[in-house]
Amino acid sequence: MIIEFQLNGKEVSIDTAPEKRLADILREIFGLLQTKTGCYSGECGACTVLFNGDIVQSCMLPAFYIKNSSIITIEGFSQTAEYADIKSGFERAGCFPCGYCHAGKILAVHALLDEHPTPDDITILAGLSGNKCICTDYSSLINGVKNAAQNRKKIRGERKK
Amino acid sequence: MDNDNITLFTGDYYKEGMLYAKIIRSSIPNGKIISINKPEIPDSISVISAGHIPGINRLSVHDWSMPVLADKDTRYEGEPVLLICGTDEKEIEDYAESIDIIYETDYTLLSFRNMLDEQIAYSNRIIKGDPDAAFANAFQVIEGEYITEAQNHYSSIPQCVIVKYLSKKLEIFCSSRWPYHVRDTIADVIGTGKKNIKVISTHTSSSCDGNIWFPSLLAAQAALISWKEKKDVCMRLGRKEQELYTPKGAQAKISFKTALNKEGLLLGQDISINVNTGAYPLLSTELLDRMCRNASGLYKDSNVRIRGKAVVTSTPPMDAFNGLGASQVYFAVETHTSRIAELSQSDPYIWKQANLAADKIKMKELISSAAAMSDFRRKFASYEMLKKRRKDLTVKKNKLRGIGLSIACQNNGLISGTLNNEPNSIIVRLDKEGILYIHTSASEPGIKTREIWIKTAEEILGISEEKIRIIPADTINTPNSGPSILSRHITEITALIKKGCQSIQKKRFRDPLPIEVKRSIKRVRLSSDTGNNCSETAFSSQSSGVSVVEIELDPVTYQTEIRGIWTVIDCGRVFNKVHAGNSVETGIIQALSWCEDISPMAEKYPGFIPAYANKIPEISINFHENRKTSPVSVKELPGNLIPSAYIAALSQAAGFYFDRIPVTPNLIYKYSVNQKLLEQHIYLPEDK
Numbered sequence: 001m002i003i004e005f006q007l008n009g010k011e012v013s014i015d016t017a018p019e020k021r022l023a024d025i026l027r028e029i030f031g032l033l034q035t036k037t038g039c040y041s042g043e044c045g046a047c048t049v050l051f052n053g054d055i056v057q058s059c060m061l062p063a064f065y066i067k068n069s070s071i072i073t074i075e076g077f078s079q080t081a082e083y084a085d086i087k088s089g090f091e092r093a094g095c096f097p098c099g100y101c102h103a104g105k106i107l108a109v110h111a112l113l114d115e116h117p118t119p120d121d122i123t124i125l126a127g128l129s130g131n132k133c134i135c136t137d138y139s140s141l142i143n144g145v146k147n148a149a150q151n152r153k154k155i156r157g158e159r160k161k
Numbered sequence: 162m163d164n165d166n167i168t169l170f171t172g173d174y175y176k177e178g179m180l181y182a183k184i185i186r187s188s189i190p191n192g193k194i195i196s197i198n199k200p201e202i203p204d205s206i207s208v209i210s211a212g213h214i215p216g217i218n219r220l221s222v223h224d225w226s227m228p229v230l231a232d233k234d235t236r237y238e239g240e241p242v243l244l245i246c247g248t249d250e251k252e253i254e255d256y257a258e259s260i261d262i263i264y265e266t267d268y269t270l271l272s273f274r275n276m277l278d279e280q281i282a283y284s285n286r287i288i289k290g291d292p293d294a295a296f297a298n299a300f301q302v303i304e305g306e307y308i309t310e311a312q313n314h315y316s317s318i319p320q321c322v323i324v325k326y327l328s329k330k331l332e333i334f335c336s337s338r339w340p341y342h343v344r345d346t347i348a349d350v351i352g353t354g355k356k357n358i359k360v361i362s363t364h365t366s367s368s369c370d371g372n373i374w375f376p377s378l379l380a381a382q383a384a385l386i387s388w389k390e391k392k393d394v395c396m397r398l399g400r401k402e403q404e405l406y407t408p409k410g411a412q413a414k415i416s417f418k419t420a421l422n423k424e425g426l427l428l429g430q431d432i433s434i435n436v437n438t439g440a441y442p443l444l445s446t447e448l449l450d451r452m453c454r455n456a457s458g459l460y461k462d463s464n465v466r467i468r469g470k471a472v473v474t475s476t477p478p479m480d481a482f483n484g485l486g487a488s489q490v491y492f493a494v495e496t497h498t499s500r501i502a503e504l505s506q507s508d509p510y511i512w513k514q515a516n517l518a519a520d521k522i523k524m525k526e527l528i529s530s531a532a533a534m535s536d537f538r539r540k541f542a543s544y545e546m547l548k549k550r551r552k553d554l555t556v557k558k559n560k561l562r563g564i565g566l567s568i569a570c571q572n573n574g575l576i577s578g579t580l581n582n583e584p585n586s587i588i589v590r591l592d593k594e595g596i597l598y599i600h601t602s603a604s605e606p607g608i609k610t611r612e613i614w615i616k617t618a619e620e621i622l623g624i625s626e627e628k629i630r631i632i633p634a635d636t637i638n639t640p641n642s643g644p645s646i647l648s649r650h651i652t653e654i655t656a657l658i659k660k661g662c663q664s665i666q667k668k669r670f671r672d673p674l675p676i677e678v679k680r681s682i683k684r685v686r687l688s689s690d691t692g693n694n695c696s697e698t699a700f701s702s703q704s705s706g707v708s709v710v711e712i713e714l715d716p717v718t719y720q721t722e723i724r725g726i727w728t729v730i731d732c733g734r735v736f737n738k739v740h741a742g743n744s745v746e747t748g749i750i751q752a753l754s755w756c757e758d759i760s761p762m763a764e765k766y767p768g769f770i771p772a773y774a775n776k777i778p779e780i781s782i783n784f785h786e787n788r789k790t791s792p793v794s795v796k797e798l799p800g801n802l803i804p805s806a807y808i809a810a811l812s813q814a815a816g817f818y819f820d821r822i823p824v825t826p827n828l829i830y831k832y833s834v835n836q837k838l839l840e841q842h843i844y845l846p847e848d849k
Binding site: 027031033036037038039040094095096098099100125133134135136137138139140 | 740
């Protein structure tokens with residue numbers, strides 16, 4: 001089946017089985033290996049990508065579903081200013097997720113801040129509840145997200161000027 | 162390792178023409194392999210069995226060993242029997258399906274709690290004073306039996322090994338915490354010199370997670386294929402394999418018989434430890450020795466008898482997890498002492514302080530501090546009163562509360578030469594450009610530990626951070642620094658870096674550059690009969706702590722919610738309190754995941770989810786720092802503290818004792834309706 005969609009801002013077309021998982025498509029066909037696979041059941045959050053701006057678990061998306069959609073992986077997102085906000089926010093808080101859940105957590109934080117520009121602790125924990133890795137503590141994660149929110153607010157404020 | 166200039170995990174590596182490998186595993190728990198029937202092998206596939214091993218078909222850890230590939234016998238379901246390799250993964254999978262192995266099953270040994278003599282692989286015995294006299298003079302004897310189930314992995318990182326074939330030499334990439342063991346195992350298996358094998362440690366989980374000897378097994382299998390086929394190989398475990406067949410933290414059953422005097426003070430103890438090592442007891446010596454030395458906790462042990470047994474069962478071999486047995490033992494001893502306090506009608510805050518060993522008196526300060534932070538005494542008394550007033554868990558509609566307190570220490574450093582007979586070393590070199598290189602085969606330190614190493618060097622040599630390089634571990638360019646377990650990064654490796662830098666400082670203004678020094682750790686060796694407790698110098702360093710856990714139990718759903726966790730830690734120097742606090746908090750969350758065990762079974766899910774905590778509670782952490790001493794590790798301490806404090810709180814909330822970890826709502830329900838268990842020592846029958 002021919003599937004056309006936008007991947008990290010570029011139009012792409014692949015010929016693949018309609019049931020093939022997006023996570024496998026990204027890793028095997030496009031070589032985008034920073035999207036990891038964990039549970040293959042939408043639980044752990046390691047395979048998180050942005051699907052039309054929303055966070056989804058790419059292991060649960062079959063190929064036929066992504067037709068004409070926009071997919072952004074961590075590789076594409078890492079070129080943006082929003083990524084820099086989150087990365088520096090995390091570093092200032094001393095939060096260093098392991099390489100395996102890093103992509104999922106970063107994208108989840110981005111989606112969270114889009115919806116809640118100044119989230120409180122409970123909102124942050126709820127927003128990250130789909131990322132199940134416990135490589136890091138939650139205090140630094142919460143502080144990292146708050147730092148990222150401040151960074152984002154600052155930059156958006158500067159842009160408005 | 163790099164692939165297209167991106168540093169990735171081993172499992173992400175791909176190279177055109179490399180071979181993929183699949184393991185064909187035994188489908189029976191114990192028995193003989195009668196025959197292996199395989200259809201005609203296509204040219205694009207190779208099948209490797211034990212008969213193809215040119216060297217020794219063994220992976221060894223000190224006195225113990227296991228086969229790399231099962232030959233005539235198989236001792237656990239999932240034991241590797243054959244390796245199939247080819248360039249097409251699907252073709253390999255299809256061919257694997259067509260192989261038929263005929264077995265003759267033998268009896269299985271599943272129980273480690275009530276075992277046969279033949280199952281005992283190793284035993285240890287420690288006797289101090291006269292426990293028999295203590296029991297003869299006892300006013301009261303309290304018995305208890307405590308069970309810890311297997312610990313699951315904390316990390317999602319899949320097990321994978323890459324082998325590069327370089328003309329009669331091999332380069333191995335794997336996430337091992339013991340790269341020299343990988344090298345030595347491979348050299349023995351393929352029958353070549355150690356110089357022909359280079360092992361490079363890749364990114365690994367910050368927790369042990371069964372990465373001590375298991376990567377050596379996988380690497381030996383992959384290297385075997387590479388050596389035979391003269392090609393690069395990728396050996397990647399599937400998620401289901403990872404869940405079912407990778408080592409877990411050992412299960413344990415620990416029984417106490419405690420003699421008390423009229424005032425409820427400890428007179429003596431008789432402690433029995435059974436630990437399940439799985440089919441091959443590879444780490445049993447170190448594991449059991451540590452458990453025995455920690456068995457009496459931080460309490461008076463002038464009259465104590467400790468008997469430990471490492472028990473072989475027909476299950477996948479277990480590996481070392483955080484604490485190397487300490488978390489199991491501390492769960493048992495702290496749960497037991499909380500129970501004793503209650504049976505003695507005493508506040509555990511009072512009882513535990515009154516029964517501390519003489520050299521642990523400084524713990525009183527920590528206990529007081531933790532109790533003050535958490536308002537433990539007032540809450541404990543209130544919840545105790547509420548518990549006594551209600552008749553039955555099932556009649557109460559409001560949520561029930563409980564609070565528990567536990568004390569423990571974390572012992573770092575290996576007891577004996579079990580895991581490494583050679584002195585563990587590092588090399589520190591200052592070159593002409595003033596750049597300092599630190600060479601250690603310790604696994605990737607992580608940002609926080611790296612900061613400690615760099616600061617140590619900075620302070621001694623006055624060199625800026627930009628001029629300090631920590632060389633990635635490999636077995637050619639870095640010396641053997643031993644296995645990266647028991648927080649040796651923070652303790653032993655930091656101490657070695659300090660010594661190395663101090664040596665360079667003495668020489669740097671009189672000797673020409675470059676200056677290179679090698680420093681090694683002296684191993685403290687103890688006999689198993691000395692009857693030492695953890696306060697003696699069996700361990701290179703020790704940190705201690707106290708935790709209080711407060712929970713709320715819903716009597717309708719049997720769900721628990723943690724209202725708060727307070728932890729006070731006595732450690733050496735703390736370079737960065739924020740990072741140290743983050744490490745402790747991570748340890749607390751990981752420990753909670755063991756308490757509640759919500760990782761789903763592999764049968765239900767196609768993949769693998771590491772253990773995780775259900776909800777994140779309020780956590781308060783306080784450090785009692787001693788800036789004059791070296792830093793000691795604290796990350797594994799919560800694993801020794803939290804489970805017993807959680808169980809003590811749950812027992813108070815529910816009104817009856819729990820004696821095992823993990824505890825699920827289903828288990829709470831079972832305990833609450835079975836009245837017989839309320840009257841005796843609480844343990845479940847063998848069936849789950």
